[in-house]
Amino acid sequence: MHDIRFIRDEPDLFDRGLARRGVAPRAQHILALDAERRSTQTRVQEIQQRRNEASKAIGQAKSRGEDAGPAIAEVARLKEEMPRLEAREAELAAELDALLAELPNLPADDVPDGASEADNVEMRRFGERPAFNHEAREHFDLGEALGLMDFQAAARLSGSRFVVLKGQLARLERALAAFMLDIHTGEFGYVEVQPPLLVRDEAVFGTGQLPKFGDDLFRTTNGFWLIPTAEVPLTNLAADQIHDLAALPLRFTAYTPCFRSEAGAAGRDTRGMLRQHQFGKVELVSIVGDDQSDAEHERMTSAAETVLQRLGLHYRVMALSTGDMGFSARRTYDLEVWLPGQGAFREISSCSTCGDFQARRMKARYRAAGERGTRFVHTLNGSGLAIGRTLIAILENYQRADGLVTVPDALRPYLGGIEVIGAPAGAAA
Incomplete structure (x- = not known):
C-alpha cells in the first residue's frame, strides 16, 4: 500500500x-x-x-x-x-x-530499468560448472530411471504438475529442509516457525497477493487460502501490532509446502519438477526498522547463498529489473543455480526488500524509545531455498555416467551416511 x-x-x-x-x-x-x-x-x-x-x-x-x-x-x-x-x-x-x-511497490533507485527478465543484471558468480565425460541428463530422466521419481502416479492421483518421490529421493528432500533450517537458525539467527498452511483474506492481502493475484492461488470452499509461500503467515506475524524498536529485527524461517495454481505458466516447464502446484520451500522473513532494510537485504541474500555454497553448486546472483520484480518488492536479488541437464541457470531463490509497502497493508508499526509516534516496519522475504529446485540441482550437478547421483558431503550426515543416490544398500560408492 x-x-x-x-x-x-x-x-x-x-x-x-x-x-x-x-x-x-x-x-x-x-x-x-x-x-x-x-x-x-x-x-x-x-x-x-x-x-x-x-x-x-x-x-x-x-x-x-x-x-x-x-x-x-x-x-x-x-x-x-x-x-x-x-x-x-x-x-x-x-x-x-x-x-x-492494486498498484505495485515503487522500485528503489538502484534497481535496473527494464521490461523483462532479459534486462536483469548479473552481480556475481560462485563456483564452477561441473565437467562430465558423458552427456548431462535432466533431473526427470535421472529420477525416473532410478525408479524414485514418479510423475505418472502423481498424475493419476492429482493431475499434471505433481510428483511422487520415493525412497532415497523422498529422504533427500527431507534432508535438504533440515540442512537449510540448521544453517538459518544456527548461523543466521532465524527463529524456526511451523505456521498454518491455511490463511484468511487479510493475511494474503497483507503481503500483496490479493486482490490482484487471486487466480494464482488455491482457495478452499469455506474461504481459506492455501499459502503460496510461507512468506504470507511469517510476515503477518507482525501484523496489527506496534513493536518496540529494541525488539527488532525479527527473523523467522519455516519449511512448508507451498501451493500455486501456476495460472500464468501454461506451456512452461511442463516436464519435471521445476514448476509444480505443490512444492516445499524454506522461507526467510525479516521485520526491521526503516533504516535497517538495505543491510538486512544483503544479509538475507548471503544466508541463501551460504546454502548453495555448502552444497558446492554453481550459481549467479541477479539484480532483477523493474519489469521482472514481484508486486510487493522494492528491490529483488535472484539466485540462479546452474542446471547441466538444461544447460541453463534457473532461479532457486528470490530475496526481496519491500520497504513499508506490506507493513502499511498489515498495519505493522514500531516505536523507538522516547518517541511518541510510530513508524511502519520494513519487511523482507526470501527463499532459503526452494527444496524441489535444490533437489533438481543436486541430481543434475552430481550425476554420474552410470545414472547414479553422488551425495554432496554436507548432506551425508542428514542421509544416514548415504553417499550415492540409487546405489543398493551396502553397495560401494
Whole structure:
C-alpha cells in the first residue's frame, strides 16, 4: 500500500516510479479522489457541528417561549443530508483504497530499468560448472530411471504438475529442509516457525497477493487460502501490532509446502519438477526498522547463498529489473543455480526488500524509545531455498555416467551416511 501523503507531496516522483514499472500515471486520479474525500469529510464535520448548534438553539428557543420552527426545520434538513454525505465519503474511501491496493511497490533507485527478465543484471558468480565425460541428463530422466521419481502416479492421483518421490529421493528432500533450517537458525539467527498452511483474506492481502493475484492461488470452499509461500503467515506475524524498536529485527524461517495454481505458466516447464502446484520451500522473513532494510537485504541474500555454497553448486546472483520484480518488492536479488541437464541457470531463490509497502497493508508499526509516534516496519522475504529446485540441482550437478547421483558431503550426515543416490544398500560408492 502506498503512502497518500507521499503522493500529495511528490505526485511527479510517484508517477515516475510507476512508469519504471510499466504502469500509467495515477497520481492525478488518486489526488482528485483524495481531495473529494477530504472535502466530503470536512462537510460532514461541518454539518455535525451545525446540527449540534441548531439542536441547542431549539432548546433555547423553547425555554424562552420563542418559535423553534426554523431551527427544527434546519435540523431535519441536516439529518437528511448527513447519510448521503457519509455514504459518499465511504464510497470515495473504498475507491481510493482499492486503487492504491492494486498498484505495485515503487522500485528503489538502484534497481535496473527494464521490461523483462532479459534486462536483469548479473552481480556475481560462485563456483564452477561441473565437467562430465558423458552427456548431462535432466533431473526427470535421472529420477525416473532410478525408479524414485514418479510423475505418472502423481498424475493419476492429482493431475499434471505433481510428483511422487520415493525412497532415497523422498529422504533427500527431507534432508535438504533440515540442512537449510540448521544453517538459518544456527548461523543466521532465524527463529524456526511451523505456521498454518491455511490463511484468511487479510493475511494474503497483507503481503500483496490479493486482490490482484487471486487466480494464482488455491482457495478452499469455506474461504481459506492455501499459502503460496510461507512468506504470507511469517510476515503477518507482525501484523496489527506496534513493536518496540529494541525488539527488532525479527527473523523467522519455516519449511512448508507451498501451493500455486501456476495460472500464468501454461506451456512452461511442463516436464519435471521445476514448476509444480505443490512444492516445499524454506522461507526467510525479516521485520526491521526503516533504516535497517538495505543491510538486512544483503544479509538475507548471503544466508541463501551460504546454502548453495555448502552444497558446492554453481550459481549467479541477479539484480532483477523493474519489469521482472514481484508486486510487493522494492528491490529483488535472484539466485540462479546452474542446471547441466538444461544447460541453463534457473532461479532457486528470490530475496526481496519491500520497504513499508506490506507493513502499511498489515498495519505493522514500531516505536523507538522516547518517541511518541510510530513508524511502519520494513519487511523482507526470501527463499532459503526452494527444496524441489535444490533437489533438481543436486541430481543434475552430481550425476554420474552410470545414472547414479553422488551425495554432496554436507548432506551425508542428514542421509544416514548415504553417499550415492540409487546405489543398493551396502553397495560401494
